[in-house]
Structures are given as structure tokens and as C-alpha cells.
Amino acid sequence: MKKLSIIGMPMDLGQLRRGVDMGPSAIRYAEVVDRLRGLFEEIEDLGDIPVGRPEVVIDQQSKLRNLELITKKSEILATEIDKVVEKGSFPLILGGDHSIAIGTLAGVSRHYENLGVIWYDAHGDLNTAETSPTGNIHGMPLAVSLGIGHKLLTELGGYSPKVKPENVVIIGARALDDGEKELIKETGIKVYTMHEIDRMGMAKVMEETIAYLKERTDGVHLSLDLDGLDPLDAPGVGTPVIGGITYRESHLAMEMLAEAEIITSAEFVEVNPILDEKNKTARVAVELMGSLFGENLL
Template identity: 40%
Template structure:
């Protein structure tokens, strides 16, 4: 992980069914993200917001809503992330809904391909996001990025501009899962993805599962991309999201995850997504997300 951080704002909610995630980047800035990271000794460059198309709020067509706009935002982000990583900075993407992870991960995949480093993804989410245009009950693309990254959706659908699968499914770990659509559940069986739902976390513990994930990346000398959806947290501590699901990860479990990642030194890129200030309580969720990001970048009670 570089101590030089590049913040990339992606103010869009084109992939979501509830408007408001487009305001997430500014909420994170107001909550003091850059100041928190600078206080930990990092050099932070706020690279501003990408300028993409507005949300037309279309009805689903061929199983997807706002497909053209989703593709445009993802290509813009793909190129920015590749450029920022190529400059030796750690790209930190401020979303925006989770569809944008197709762009950030496509961009970091290009960077990893050039550097010869295997790419691993740690996806913190209440949902598996493994729908396709044929299976999605809503047509909202923020429920499809894992399927797209695994090559389950035709290149022509999203036009990410990189070979698919963008990431080997066996190198994707989903953590915090507790809401899976019926067809998703069936297709996950032979997907190759590692899915850690809340029952697995309850039975095996956060520490054990995180240690297993991080040990695998360490052994492969891999680049770890962390994609953090606010809804992986329990809504009692993070209400500012359009897709809340009860029974999520607690405050202390979440910090343990972030602290372990920081101690591993493996994280090379990060998404912070699905923060919806319109649904938040006095910026409570944004402030928690800033706090967790601090833990990801080295904030800890004691040196270990």
C-alpha cells in the first residue's frame, strides 16, 4: 500500500433504484475523510469528481436500467483508476452506487496485468450482486457487478474495455452476505466465488475468516482491492443506504476487518460506495465510513 492516496469522486446513482448515492462523495469530504487520512501520515490528493452523464431514471430495458450511463461512468472510472495507480498512488473511489466497482476493478485489473500481480477482491456487502439482466428482479445494475466481473454478462452489455473475466472468480471473497435473490442462490453454487454469509461469520468468527482470506492473498503476493458497500454494516449503526438489511456486521466486527487488512499491508485500492446522505442521520453513516477508512489506513488503539 502506498502512503500516497488519490481520492476519486464518482457522484452517480445510475445503477441504483433509490436516488441519492450521487451525493456520497461530498458527504465523505464533509465528514473529514482527507483530514483523517492526512492525520495518519498519508499524503492525500483529492482529484475531484468525474464528470459523467446524469441519471435519466429510465425504466428497465432488456433487463437493465440506465445501461448507457452505467457504461459511460464505468469507463471513465476505469481510466482514472489505471492512471492513478500508475502514478504510484492508492486509488480511493468515493461513490456513488456499487455499479461503479465494475469501472474501478477494471481499471485496477489493467494496472495489475501490466505489473504482473494477481488481483484479489474483498467485497463487503449485504448482497452478492450476482444478478444478470436475465435474472434481476429490478433491472438495477448495482445488483450485477460481480456477475459482470466474473464474465457472466456479455461484454457488449457493459463494455468495460478489458478481457473477461476481469477477476478470476476464485479470487473474489464476498463478506457479510445476508440477502440473495432466488436465481442468484442457484448460480452461486458453481460460480467459484467464496461467499461468507452472516451465518458463516457467526459460526467461524470474523477473525478466522479474515485471516484465511488475507493469508491466501499474501501467499500469492497479490494486489487486494477492497470494495466496501455501506449496507454490509448493520443499519442500526449505518442507516444512510438505500438497501438496508437487518442483521449486519457490528461496529467492532467492521473495525476488526479493517484493522486486519491494514496490518497485512495488502490493500492497493478501495471503493467506498452506496452512501446515501438523503437517508442518513446527521451524516452518521458518512462519519462511520471515514472512521473505518482510517482503520484501513493504519489507525489503531495499540501498535501490534
């Protein structure tokens, strides 16, 4: 695409650790617009969707934290993304915790018959109110987008599901709850854990992912959680899990996606500058965006 539209979603309502609401600011401070300027004819930064500083509210029935407010803010995000796609621009969303993907996918998927999703993450984010150990909605967005979970979230935008399980590929998983493992087995979601990445190599994982999604989808959304990377490379995340994807493997993955030209929308989430080292994680996010959008070494 020739035009890029950046939307910040400074939401930290999906979990308990503060600071991830500053993720969009940290990514902008890492000069995301300057980095991507030569890769698009036009870049517009639409600013941040206002979230505010509300108190934590636990839904008495479901025990989910901030359910109604996340639903409301996700609706606003979905509407903004819908407008961006409608005018032919590429939506790039800066998070915020991973619960923002509920709104992102609600806004994107209405434009595709068979949207594909690459979930680049240490976690499956496939929990529900019944399986979640915490009640944190940032561990549920992929399940919600599959139509599994609380009706307020699954019916966002007036339709469900947003994506089919056979159109999803999870890359980098290494921390899955029991309920998530069961759901993966039941639905047949394609998952490349760190075992597969170690054994096959990232090049093979991405070759298979691209071939798999190319034959069954008409657009692909990339949802990249910075905790998919090893904490040595991306320390500024709320739920770090050691033994993750390396910085260089991640660049290769983004470069291969750029070559394949299959990505039609993207979000980079869970950058928490409070937990970071000199904005390292935000800078890594921006560097990966460069590779995703076609930056070349030569």
C-alpha cells in the same frame, strides 16, 4: 503506499432511489482528508467524475436501466483509476451506488495478473439481466467483473474478465437472490455469510480470508458497501438488511487488513445522506477508512 488519490463517483444510475449521488460529498463533509492525512505522505483529492442528472433510460433489449450511460461513465472512471495506479498512488473511490465497481475494477485489474477482491456487502451483486428481479445494475457489478452479463459492461476497458471467481471473497452476505446462489455454487466463490461470521467470529473469518488471498493474488481490491454493516450502525444506505456486521466487527476487519498489508485499492459505496441520521453512515465510512489505512488506538 505513500500517496493516496481520492476519486468521487457520484453515480446513482444503477438503482432507483435518489440521494446516493451525494455520497462522495457526505464522506468529504465527514472530513475524510483530515482523518487520513497523517497516514500518507501525500493525499490528493481529484474531485468528482461528472455524472449529471439524466432521465432513466431502459434498454429495450436487455431491460437494464441506464445501461449505456453507466457504461460511458464507468469507462471514464476506469481511465482515471488507471492513471492513479500508473503513477504509484493508492486509489480510494467514494460512491455512489455499487455499479461504480464496474469501472473501478476495470481500471485496477489491468495492473495485476491475479487481482483479488474482498466484497464486503449484504448482497452478492452477482445478478444478470436474466436473474435480476429489478433490472438495477448496482446488483450486478461483481458478476460483470467476472465476465458474466451484458457485453457492454463485461467488455469495459477492452478485456474480460477483470477477476477470477477463485480470487473473490464475499463477506457479510445475508440477502442473496436464487440466481446468485446458483452462480456461487457453479463458480465456487468463497462466501462468508452472517452465519459464518456469527459462528466463527470476525477474527477467524479475516484470518482465513487474508491467508486465502495472500497465496493466490498479487493485489487485493476492497469493495465495501456500507449496507454490509447492520442498519443500526449504518442507516444511510439504499438497501438496508437487518442482522448485519457490527461497527466493531468492521473495525476489526479493517485493522486486520491493515496489518496484513494486502489491500492495493479500495472503494466505499452506497452512502445515501438523504436516508441517513446526521451523516452517521458517512462518518462510519471515514472511521473504517482510518482503520484500513493503519490508524492505531495506541
